Amino acid sequence: MCGAPDQAVALPPGTDLSKETVLAGRVVAGGQPVGGAFVRLLDGTGEFTAEVVSSASGDFRFFAAPGTWTVRALSRSGNGQTVLNADGPGLHQAEVAVA
Amino acid sequence: MSREDVLVTADWAEKNLGTEGIVFLEVDEDTAAYDGGHLPGAVKVNWTTELQDPVRRDIPTKEQFEELLSAKGVSNDDTVVLYGGNNNWFAAYAYWEFKLYGHENVKLLDGGRKKWELDGRTLTTDVVAPARATYTAKDADNSIRAFRDETVDAIGNKNLVDVRSPDEFSGKILAPAHLPQEQSQRAGHIPSAINIPWSKAANEDGTFKSDEELTALYGEAGYDAGKATIAYCRIGERSSHTWVVLHELLGHNDVKNYDGSWTEYGSLIGVPIELGAGR
Numbered sequence: 001m002c003g004a005p006d007q008a009v010a011l012p013p014g015t016d017l018s019k020e021t022v023l024a025g026r027v028v029a030g031g032q033p034v035g036g037a038f039v040r041l042l043d044g045t046g047e048f049t050a051e052v053v054s055s056a057s058g059d060f061r062f063f064a065a066p067g068t069w070t071v072r073a074l075s076r077s078g079n080g081q082t083v084l085n086a087d088g089p090g091l092h093q094a095e096v097a098v099a
Numbered sequence: 100m101s102r103e104d105v106l107v108t109a110d111w112a113e114k115n116l117g118t119e120g121i122v123f124l125e126v127d128e129d130t131a132a133y134d135g136g137h138l139p140g141a142v143k144v145n146w147t148t149e150l151q152d153p154v155r156r157d158i159p160t161k162e163q164f165e166e167l168l169s170a171k172g173v174s175n176d177d178t179v180v181l182y183g184g185n186n187n188w189f190a191a192y193a194y195w196e197f198k199l200y201g202h203e204n205v206k207l208l209d210g211g212r213k214k215w216e217l218d219g220r221t222l223t224t225d226v227v228a229p230a231r232a233t234y235t236a237k238d239a240d241n242s243i244r245a246f247r248d249e250t251v252d253a254i255g256n257k258n259l260v261d262v263r264s265p266d267e268f269s270g271k272i273l274a275p276a277h278l279p280q281e282q283s284q285r286a287g288h289i290p291s292a293i294n295i296p297w298s299k300a301a302n303e304d305g306t307f308k309s310d311e312e313l314t315a316l317y318g319e320a321g322y323d324a325g326k327a328t329i330a331y332c333r334i335g336e337r338s339s340h341t342w343v344v345l346h347e348l349l350g351h352n353d354v355k356n357y358d359g360s361w362t363e364y365g366s367l368i369g370v371p372i373e374l375g376a377g378r
Contacts, residue, residue: 043265
């Protein structure tokens, strides 16, 4: 939930975290990363905003705006979701467990 | 036109893989997705290099389209089944181009890659080398394609359906939230447009909602079935998804896809722009 840049997350060159609101995280099942999950970003009203596929290491990333977001993952291991509050620009991280 | 003329199910597709006269083409936003695994026998189409002109900002010319399909092994009488990732966005865009150039037997795999993968169906990395065919396209049917001037003229007259996300519509962001927000053109939407995000027409697994659900969705959002329609998004592929819904599934007659979309409109000098959530 914090806005401090985390160097462990690879962002595209030129990403300005003082201006951009980046939501990033990992899809896990039983503590293990889930690659190939369909990760859906829903806004504060539950409206679909975007969808990405998690990487082999389970990672996902969105470029959004400040606000309250729900990150929902669909996978062959099951589905799951978590709520993320982005209070301003910066990097906001979340883990989504599917079961 | 009925749903069976437009869509095929994953079950149907699985049974018809490798059938003579049926060509499966995969079109992804992520052009590397095919290489990581595709439907057995499916041929890759790269939207960035093959579904647009390499120099001008435009769709392929008739001649370029003929060459593309010939190279992919598609004959005029083949049934083409298009599918792709990201809820068939780019497969729907390809579908619209196929219809524009007069290919009758073209269908979308309902749910695209997503449903196929969630179902746990077979994907392969086998190399597919199609035998070259000779394809003849018809002249472009511009009754399904809107250009910028008629889009400006449509303000207050036709249904203008903005299918982007609410934050893009209101002007809060310039691109879908999974893409960097680096564009420099103006934000907002075309005045009098109604915002019906493409995603409302799709189920979570990427399949299209039922005709009854779709009719209710557009009716509640203020869509006037008695008027002509122009659909737009950012670069014209999400609006192809909605074009498929309105023109192909629901059978509305005068529905055009404005493929110039917001990247063109939002960069024009002097045209009106509206900000905020709209009506």
